[in-house]
Amino acid sequence: MPTDTTPPGGITPEQARTALAEAEEVRTSTTALSATPWPAWFAVCLTLYSAALPIAYGGVMADEDWLLPRPAWIGVLLLMVLLFTGLFAVAARNWRHRTGVALRLDVLPKRATVPLFIGLPAILIGSAVAFRTTGWPGWLVGAALLAGATSIGFHLAFVRLHRKSA
Amino acid sequence: MTAKSRGEDVMAGFDGIVHAPNRLRICALLDTAGEAEFGAVQEQLGVSASVLSKHVTVLMDAGYVAQRKAVRATRQRVWLRMTSEGVAAYRGHLAALRAIVGP
Numbered sequence: 001m002p003t004d005t006t007p008p009g010g011i012t013p014e015q016a017r018t019a020l021a022e023a024e025e026v027r028t029s030t031t032a033l034s035a036t037p038w039p040a041w042f043a044v045c046l047t048l049y050s051a052a053l054p055i056a057y058g059g060v061m062a063d064e065d066w067l068l069p070r071p072a073w074i075g076v077l078l079l080m081v082l083l084f085t086g087l088f089a090v091a092a093r094n095w096r097h098r099t100g101v102a103l104r105l106d107v108l109p110k111r112a113t114v115p116l117f118i119g120l121p122a123i124l125i126g127s128a129v130a131f132r133t134t135g136w137p138g139w140l141v142g143a144a145l146l147a148g149a150t151s152i153g154f155h156l157a158f159v160r161l162h163r164k165s166a
Numbered sequence: 167m168t169a170k171s172r173g174e175d176v177m178a179g180f181d182g183i184v185h186a187p188n189r190l191r192i193c194a195l196l197d198t199a200g201e202a203e204f205g206a207v208q209e210q211l212g213v214s215a216s217v218l219s220k221h222v223t224v225l226m227d228a229g230y231v232a233q234r235k236a237v238r239a240t241r242q243r244v245w246l247r248m249t250s251e252g253v254a255a256y257r258g259h260l261a262a263l264r265a266i267v268g269p
Contacts, residue, residue, distance in 0.1 A: 011180075011185075011263075011266055012266075013266055013267050013268060016263040016264075016266035016267045017267050019185070019187070019190055019263055020260065020263050020264065020267065022187065022190060022191055022194075023190055023191065023193075023194040023260065024194075026191045026194040026195050026198070026210070026211070027194050027195075027197075027198045029210060030194070030195050030198040030199050030202075030210065031198060033199070033206070033210065034198065034199055034200075097238060099206065100202055100203035100205060100206020100207075100209070101199040101200070101201065101202045101203070101206055102199060102200040102201035102202070102247075104199075104200055
């Protein structure tokens with residue numbers, strides 16, 4: 001980088017460094033605020049929903065009736081999605097009011113979120129297809145455990161990030 | 167492009183409106199948060215409502231910040247966010263500051 005360009009406004013390197021440090025400090029504290037974890041009640045709902053989704057989807061996709069008739073599984077799945085959407089709306093509104101900042105999905109690093117957004121749908125569909133092909137419900141149970149564990153893991157990641165940055 | 171002209175390009179990003187300390191901090195907060203409520207900005211930055219209001223007005227007049235009003239529990243809340251011009255100005259300003267600091 002050249003050094004023979006006159007700094008605008010007569011800003012010295014030291015002043016520029018101070019300004020950058022102030023901006024970084026605000027960025028860190030704001031990141032902590034944006035990483036405020038969900039309240040416990042919604043973290044539990046999210047984990048239960050994540051774990052139940054592969055089971056219900058597997059029931060819908062089953063080659064023949066499994067535990068419940070297919071229309072019942074469709075009803076369960078729709079009810080779950082509607083209930084979760086409603087709870088999410090309430091939790092998101094309360095979260096925004098409590099923190100005073102927008103809800104963002106890009107607070108965690110991309111190396112964590114990209115595999116999540118690709119991996120979870122793949123697990124959901126993959127387990128249902130595997131169950132439909134083999135008839136072995138272990139695929140669905142495994143996917144449910146994995147999805148539930150992922151939900152807990154992400155909640156703990158937010159808790160840690162929030163504490164670390166605060 | 168020579169190193170000198172590259173340096174001049176970066177320096178051109180220096181923005182006197184953004185550079186004022188409180189405005190730089192407001193921009194840093196809004197760039198990170200996406201959107202923030204006036205009271206939350208005030209609390210995070212530790213400034214009075216009148217000081218924040220004054221700086222926000224300057225940023226809004228420059229087209230760098232936009233506001234949205236929302237009612238919560240019968241009280242009106244103001245939410246602030248950076249415009250795309252504001253984001254570009256803020257990031258250009260940071261690049262200019264880094265260039266001034268040097269390698």
